[in-house]
Amino acid sequence: MPEQPFDHDTNEAISSDSLTVEQAIANLQGEDLGLRVYAAWWLGRFRVDEPLAIDILITALDDEADRTEAGGYPLRRNAARALGKLGDRRAVPALIQALSCSDFYVREAAAQSLELLGDPSGIPALLALLQDQIPGTLPAPEPPYLVQPYDAILEALGTLQAGAAVPLIVPFLQHEIPRIQYAAARALYQLTPDPREASQYGDRLVAALAGDELQLRRAALADLGAIGYLAAAEPIAQTLAENSLKLIALKGLLETQIQQRQPPGLNEGAIRVMALMDELL
Incomplete structure (x- = not known):
């Protein structure tokens, strides 16, 4: 079933037909944070590979305006996810930089998008993140409070054929969380x-x-x-x-x-x- 976002003020589903490409791009550049977050999601969901949309999504990876009380960056998360779906490798350097974001879920989305884009230039940063060598990152805000999005990192390293990562991946076969064990087995x-x-x-x-x-x-x-x-x-x-x-x-x-x-x-x-x-x- 397709993803269907909600308007939290009215508690009603937002129709996917309510936007045009032009409106989504305009909203992403606007002042309304809710519309910006939704526009980033929409552009990724409908694979809008307009060069301008991609440029604005890349810029959104540095957004400081949309931040939750817990320190998360919802707009950055949606932008990172969208850039992976749009398939333009111009986003790779910005996504690599996003791996150093304090927000756990931005890092997770960036790792997943680097996997989708298939660019091996992200491997060194993914290896550093796997070893928790990037300063300033915060753990997941809820149980089991993972330090890093290990499953997303492991899956990306496997897809990107990071052969040098094998000795670092093997210990994750014994991780306490089964889905991370599975990600390690998949990568290996x-x-x-x-x-x-x-x-x-x-x-x-x-x-x-x-x-x-x-x-x-x-x-x-x-x-x-x-x-x-x-x-x-x-x-x-x-x-x-x-x-x-x-x-x-x-x-x-x-x-x-x-x-x-x-x-x-x-x-x-x-x-x-x-x-x-x-x-x-």
Whole structure:
């Protein structure tokens, strides 16, 4: 279901049709903080890749006006998320700088967007953040009060093929929070060149599909879809979770198989995944 923001003054949903691109850009440059935050979200949600919109979103990463009592920066968070969705690598230097923001959720959004943009120039800053070597950052404002958004950092390092990060990632397999263990396994799978050795990390995620907590099963589904681990196909289809999430995970497997296929036909793995997807529809 699409994200649907709310007007907190009226407690009513805001229609996504209530803005045009021009209005969103104007609002983002305006004085009304609520409209600015919403415009940043809207530009990302609807993938508005206008150069002017991107320039203004980059500028918003330094915003000081919109700050919560707890010290968070809602506009910066939405701007960081939007820039990852818009796919313009001009945002990379600003997102790297955002990794030093005091706001935990700005750093999380910046790491996720650097992963989406696929630019390896962010790797050194991500490694520094993983080791908590960037001064001035604050922990998450609620339990479990993580020092850094480790899952977002680990996932970015895996996607960006940061091979030098492997020794730093391995200890996170034993982290007290399961979803961070999963993020570490996901990254190590992506960074391990030998498929037989990498499979141990894929199998850890498959085992997580049998866990007791739905939220953790959902996290494992997302991670398996991201790495395209074919051995997870049947366990994914059988997981006690929403069919929509299982289909998204299987789609990730299918895309990996299609990339590996030899033209002109589909390989056996792709056909197998498609059959499982058909059964879930």
